[in-house]
Amino acid sequence: xxKKKITILGSTGxxxxxxxxxxxxxxxxxxxxxLSAGKNIQLITEQIKKFQPKTVCLQTSEHAEIIxxxxxxxxxxxxEHGLQELCSDTTxxxxxxxxxxxxxxxxxxxxxxxxxxxxxxxxxxxxMAGNVVMQEAAKHNVxxxxxxxxxSAIHQCLTNKDGLKNLIITASGGxxxxxxxxxxxxxxxxxxxxxxxxxxxxxxxxDSATLMNxxxxxIEAHHLFNVDYDNIKTVIHPQSVVHSAVEYKDGSxxxxxxxxxxxxxxxxxxxxxxxxEGIKTNSFDFAEIAKLTFExxxxxxxxxxxxxxxxxxxxxxxxxCLNAADEEAVLAFLEGKISLGNISDIVIDIVNKHNCVNNxxxxxxFEIDKQVRLETKNLILNKYL
Numbered sequence: 250x251x252k253k254k255i256t257i258l259g260s261t262g263x264x265x266x267x268x269x270x271x272x273x274x275x276x277x278x279x280x281x282x283x284l285s286a287g288k289n290i291q292l293i294t295e296q297i298k299k300f301q302p303k304t305v306c307l308q309t310s311e312h313a314e315i316i317x318x319x320x321x322x323x324x325x326x327x328x329e330h331g332l333q334e335l336c337s338d339t340t341x342x343x344x345x346x347x348x349x350x351x352x353x354x355x356x357x358x359x360x361x362x363x364x365x366x367x368x369x370x371x372x373x374x375x376x377m378a379g380n381v382v383m384q385e386a387a388k389h390n391v392x393x394x395x396x397x398x399x400x401s402a403i404h405q406c407l408t409n410k411d412g413l414k415n416l417i418i419t420a421s422g423g424x425x426x427x428x429x430x431x432x433x434x435x436x437x438x439x440x441x442x443x444x445x446x447x448x449x450x451x452x453x454x455x456d457s458a459t460l461m462n463x464x465x466x467x468i469e470a471h472h473l474f475n476v477d478y479d480n481i482k483t484v485i486h487p488q489s490v491v492h493s494a495v496e497y498k499d500g501s502x503x504x505x506x507x508x509x510x511x512x513x514x515x516x517x518x519x520x521x522x523x524x525x526e527g528i529k530t531n532s533f534d535f536a537e538i539a540k541l542t543f544e545x546x547x548x549x550x551x552x553x554x555x556x557x558x559x560x561x562x563x564x565x566x567x568x569x570c571l572n573a574a575d576e577e578a579v580l581a582f583l584e585g586k587i588s589l590g591n592i593s594d595i596v597i598d599i600v601n602k603h604n605c606v607n608n609x610x611x612x613x614x615f616e617i618d619k620q621v622r623l624e625t626k627n628l629i630l631n632k633y634l
Contacts, residue, residue, distance in 0.1 A: 264347035370396035379472030401514035402492035402505035434590025464557020
């Protein structure tokens with residue numbers, strides 16, 4: 250394959266660090282143009298020394314100054330403006346968006362407007378503004394290549410859109426699949442973060458424990474593949490070997506299988522449309538897979554999955570509200586302020602009170618996001634603390 254130039258937003262996070270492992274394995278097939286990080290000065294310093302990017306961006310000016318002093322010949326940016334500047338560098342062939350939260354939306358749109366393809370590992374971008382993002386991508390002839398293992402699987406299996414019947418998204422069920430509702434609601438932060446299959450960031454791991462993550466993935470799939478919500482199914486698959494499947498009208502079902510490793514979908518996205526040997530080559534052995542099981546999600550136990558699909562169907566600003574309320578509730582749980590069971594109560598309460606805005610633009614989306622976060626914090630403060 251021809252050498253590609255790539256920038257990674259969120260290089261010190263879970264996806265970012267695994268992406269750099271993939272790139273290191275691929276050797277001279279990629280040139281790393283830029284990296285961005287939050288506050289992990291030690292790790293970004295190690296990454297700069299190893300990969301020698303042209304430009305880096307730090308979350309704050311204080312952290313940027315530290316890096317600038319250590320690497321005086323390198324361009325150092327900071328903050329959201331810095332992220333957008335990274336995404337304006339048209340020497341990039343692809344940008345991996347692996348920052349967490351709403352901060353990924355504006356840089357993604359900036360890259361799209363600069364005709365740079367996106368490897369997308371940021372859920373909020375499509376949950377908050379899926380219609381806007383996909384319209385801009387079509388307008389500028391930009392590819393949005395999904396990094397989530399489930400959407401990567403669908404991308405690989407969806408060979409004939411005309412013959413499509415259903416998308417089938419699998420879910421591991423998280424750490425509480427075989428626990429009672431009472432046990433789940435009383436779980437500690439450590440128990441909720443103990444995912445049985447995947448190594449992920451804290452927020453997405455908690456969302457996996459409540460199955461909110463799967464609801465957000467349904468919304469993403471709707472936008473990525475332009476498929477009606479009624480034709481997107483979810484199924485529990487604890488082994489996390491079948492990452493998703495596509496059912497066709499003739500009764501055929503095509504599934505993508507692999508070990509539960511994010512290295513595989515990361516490599517698929519950044520190398521697309523080519524496939525080359527990489528970090529997980531020869532990692533899968535059918536004979537070692539003892540059993541694959543599937544079951545229907547329990548929506549009484551995991552009400553946020555049901556709520557997310559309902560919000561997706563309603564459209565408008567409901568998805569913005571859903572995402573913001575969930576982020577704040579998860580943060581409160583991680584900080585020990587509420588129980589795991591409170592997360593769904595809080596998100597449902599906030600969504601039920603939401604005054605929907607139809608077809609919000611980007612400025613309206615961020616204002617709604619801001620207001621919902623404030624409402625959620627106030628609800629937590631007044632009712633749960």
